[in-house]
Amino acid sequence: RELSISTVLPDAFPWGQAAEKWAELVEERTDGELTLRVYPNSQLVNGDQTREFSAMRSGLIDMAVGSTINWSPQVPELNLFSLPFFMPDEAAVDAVTGGAAGEMVFEAIETRGVIPLAWGENGFRQLSNSRGPIDSPEDLDGLKIRVVGSPLFQDTFTALGADPTQMSWTDAQPALTTGAVDGQENPLSVFDVARIDQVGQEYLTLWNYMNDPLIFAVNQQVWETLSEEEREILRETAIEAGQWEIEMTREQESERLAAIQERGVEVTELTAEQHGAFVNATQSVHDKWIPRIGQDLVDTAREAIEAR
Amino acid sequence: MSPDLWMILAFAGLLIAGVPVAFSLALAGAVGIVSGLSPAMLATLGTNTYNSIAKYPLIAIPLFIMTGLIFERAGVALRLVRFAQALIGPRHGGLALVAVLVCMIMGGMSGSGPADAAAVAMVMLPSMTRAGYPKPFSATLIAASASTAILIPPSVALILYSIVVPGVDLRALFAAGLFPGILAGLALLVPALLVSRRYGWEGGTPVAGAERLEVGTTFKQALPALFAPVLILGGLRSGLFTPTEAAVVAVAYGALVGLFLTREIGWRDLWNLFGEAAVISGVVMLIIALAGIFAWAGTMLGTFRHLAEWIIGLTDNGVLLLILIMLAVLLAGMLLDAISIYLIMMPILIPVMQHFAWNPVWFGVLLAMNIAIGQFTPPVAVNLMVTTEIARIRLEQTLGWALLFVLAMAAALALVALFPGIALWLPRTLGYNA
Amino acid sequence: MKFSPDARPERWLGALALAIISLISLGNVVTRYVTGGSLAFTEEFSVFLLVVLTFTGASVALRRNGHIRIGLLERALPPGPRRALILFQGLCGAIVLGLITWFGAKLTWEEYQWQSLSPGLGLPQWWYLVWLPLLTAAMLVRLIQQTVDRLRGRLDDES
Numbered sequence A: 001r002e003l004s005i006s007t008v009l010p011d012a013f014p015w016g017q018a019a020e021k022w023a024e025l026v027e028e029r030t031d032g033e034l035t036l037r038v039y040p041n042s043q044l045v046n047g048d049q050t051r052e053f054s055a056m057r058s059g060l061i062d063m064a065v066g067s068t069i070n071w072s073p074q075v076p077e078l079n080l081f082s083l084p085f086f087m088p089d090e091a092a093v094d095a096v097t098g099g100a101a102g103e104m105v106f107e108a109i110e111t112r113g114v115i116p117l118a119w120g121e122n123g124f125r126q127l128s129n130s131r132g133p134i135d136s137p138e139d140l141d142g143l144k145i146r147v148v149g150s151p152l153f154q155d156t157f158t159a160l161g162a163d164p165t166q167m168s169w170t171d172a173q174p175a176l177t178t179g180a181v182d183g184q185e186n187p188l189s190v191f192d193v194a195r196i197d198q199v200g201q202e203y204l205t206l207w208n209y210m211n212d213p214l215i216f217a218v219n220q221q222v223w224e225t226l227s228e229e230e231r232e233i234l235r236e237t238a239i240e241a242g243q244w245e246i247e248m249t250r251e252q253e254s255e256r257l258a259a260i261q262e263r264g265v266e267v268t269e270l271t272a273e274q275h276g277a278f279v280n281a282t283q284s285v286h287d288k289w290i291p292r293i294g295q296d297l298v299d300t301a302r303e304a305i306e307a308r
Numbered sequence B: 001m002s003p004d005l006w007m008i009l010a011f012a013g014l015l016i017a018g019v020p021v022a023f024s025l026a027l028a029g030a031v032g033i034v035s036g037l038s039p040a041m042l043a044t045l046g047t048n049t050y051n052s053i054a055k056y057p058l059i060a061i062p063l064f065i066m067t068g069l070i071f072e073r074a075g076v077a078l079r080l081v082r083f084a085q086a087l088i089g090p091r092h093g094g095l096a097l098v099a100v101l102v103c104m105i106m107g108g109m110s111g112s113g114p115a116d117a118a119a120v121a122m123v124m125l126p127s128m129t130r131a132g133y134p135k136p137f138s139a140t141l142i143a144a145s146a147s148t149a150i151l152i153p154p155s156v157a158l159i160l161y162s163i164v165v166p167g168v169d170l171r172a173l174f175a176a177g178l179f180p181g182i183l184a185g186l187a188l189l190v191p192a193l194l195v196s197r198r199y200g201w202e203g204g205t206p207v208a209g210a211e212r213l214e215v216g217t218t219f220k221q222a223l224p225a226l227f228a229p230v231l232i233l234g235g236l237r238s239g240l241f242t243p244t245e246a247a248v249v250a251v252a253y254g255a256l257v258g259l260f261l262t263r264e265i266g267w268r269d270l271w272n273l274f275g276e277a278a279v280i281s282g283v284v285m286l287i288i289a290l291a292g293i294f295a296w297a298g299t300m301l302g303t304f305r306h307l308a309e310w311i312i313g314l315t316d317n318g319v320l321l322l323i324l325i326m327l328a329v330l331l332a333g334m335l336l337d338a339i340s341i342y343l344i345m346m347p348i349l350i351p352v353m354q355h356f357a358w359n360p361v362w363f364g365v366l367l368a369m370n371i372a373i374g375q376f377t378p379p380v381a382v383n384l385m386v387t388t389e390i391a392r393i394r395l396e397q398t399l400g401w402a403l404l405f406v407l408a409m410a411a412a413l414a415l416v417a418l419f420p421g422i423a424l425w426l427p428r429t430l431g432y433n434a
Numbered sequence C: 001m002k003f004s005p006d007a008r009p010e011r012w013l014g015a016l017a018l019a020i021i022s023l024i025s026l027g028n029v030v031t032r033y034v035t036g037g038s039l040a041f042t043e044e045f046s047v048f049l050l051v052v053l054t055f056t057g058a059s060v061a062l063r064r065n066g067h068i069r070i071g072l073l074e075r076a077l078p079p080g081p082r083r084a085l086i087l088f089q090g091l092c093g094a095i096v097l098g099l100i101t102w103f104g105a106k107l108t109w110e111e112y113q114w115q116s117l118s119p120g121l122g123l124p125q126w127w128y129l130v131w132l133p134l135l136t137a138a139m140l141v142r143l144i145q146q147t148v149d150r151l152r153g154r155l156d157d158e159s
């Protein structure tokens, strides 16, 4: 039996590699009984990654390794991860996903007809642009920034004085090449592999404003047709592939940064004070979005972060 | 029979039965889904129909179609013709030369062929007929020259290519289309002039009663039209505009020219033009929407993958394969329109292109040249349909001339294939990634 | 003059959609040069209007049998079989439009129930989606009108 896995990025990126790894492990453990075929570039939803979750929920896609950002239009709880400057470091991410908050998020997904199995990681998202170095919110003034997935980003970038525009990754590539947008935000791995510097994005600010976890998930009807053994295999291989991908992504982070710098990109690191200015400027986004995400969930996540 | 085969046969059968291309694509996709997946998967007819067209870069398509219509109605073609006539003067083949030149300049304003073909045919057919050119010849020549509109920027076909092949810069494609477009126009001109001389069409003296045209006056009148391609290309080049912005600036400029300069359109006409552009765009965009179903089914069934693997397996010889692909597209171009060809062939050809490491900009221009040829090869020949209707002749009468111009443009295609620099020099000089 | 029926409501809506797209895009260019910013949030509307434009424009074209197709076979056929072919063509179109209307409505209903929000502006997704089944249903009506006209010989087959 062959099942489809949707991803946004192909196997040149850790994201796509995570899906391929999953497919490889499942094929191995089921002796080829179950094959997973990876469909990258959100091609099963014609490039519109924000419709991936709906398509998986309605059965057009069997499985997906998806980003919390892209699924947040359908699962508002996932906006937790997009709250600006909420999770300061990798330990905080692990505390949230690995703890009670992570379970609450998984429950929220499950009530919407999709079975979540494991976590992966796309990485901390950094800001790049073609105009100049950015080390304060004022530098963002009037810059047209490509974002994706949730109106939360609209609020974040508006709060910073920028001019956000919502675009899928397929649309973003031509938009960046033709200069239709001034800037974008993505993890270093994406910036590096997609060679975003080649399209004039020469200024990169390391601001760690949010981490972008990935979720391995299966459509509920498909899940119900699987045997107990197959489910167990799917779950354990998803967890393995996820851990493998998280470790790889984090390990590669510094070489990626070096490679990016080597290609002539001006990298800006923020002092504690500069960082603070961004945090203050986006406080209103927390006030507006915490009720929508759920006070309970946010509190649970916050406790986990403080206790990390 | 495999679901792949069911799908492809259904598509061919529906096309032959005269079902519109867009519906044939969707229904063939549905056949593939029902025979190879599950009927529940037909739900893609909801999701993917919407997703295929809800893309920001596609907005440039109706805008460039609108630009072409506005300039056509603003009386720009007539002014260009008069200027070109004043420059060239009466001589054997003079009007043929004017027709080709004007088609190419009009192509620099609009994104697709039929509107140009209509505008130029309307203005030039009567005078060409008076000067002794047979109608089938003139109609075919104009249809063929107007097909350069999808090569000379802006181009609806190249916009679509940049969306289907991610990572290709539309500005590079636009720049790369310019010289092959001009070359194609020149290639058409050679046989046109030879034939005109051979048959002695249009003598060296002005047709009795024709007014004398002065270069200076006619140039002034043609200036706003000549400025349009400069605005579009220059705007893109200088980085002032993105392609979508260039499109809307061109629409605004055309509206200003028509409303206030040539005064050939009023506000009411402008509104009607929006309606007309919406209908033409609707035809193009419906194909894009429903080809999405076909593409989805072909992807899920692995049809495209199998076909690509099969093509790559045919031979290790890249040159031979390129020739085969060009012949296949030429054949498809007889039956299908540009948009469908891109949408159906690209998922199959992208892996082949990557396998042989062909330059994607160059390959896109080759395909566009090939598809341009398809616009005047019967039985499905959008440009020819327009010009023969204006000339009041049957499509069948143009067959011989069509063949001649197909050969001429195929020669230009071969030159661009042999010397990729013809396409790639300009984008590289302008500093685009090509 | 050839009989060329119109579909006025759709034509009107299509013209309006394109006019608004043009104004929004032009507004964006002007704003960018005047204030340095832009109205990027409007892009969600533009893309939605493009969908409206597509199906309204396609509907007008459908009414007058103006979609790109190969008319070779029907021109070669005698009247009897030709009528059968016209019916077959109509049926094929009806199946496609029927399926899109049905699954488009289902999609809209699901997104309504699931309370999905649009990614840019956070508006209910079904506000946008509902236009898909509405407009393809209109196309279905136009297809029936067109097929009847062609069977009665009132509408010329151009291809």
Ligand code: NA
Pocket (backbone or CB within 6 Å): B106, B107, B108, B109, B110, B111, B112, B148, B149, B150, B151, B152, B153, B154, B155
């Ligand atoms: Na053009």
Ligand code: NA
Pocket (backbone or CB within 6 Å): B333, B334, B335, B336, B373, B374, B375, B376, B377, B378, B379, B380, B381, B382
């Ligand atoms: Na053709």
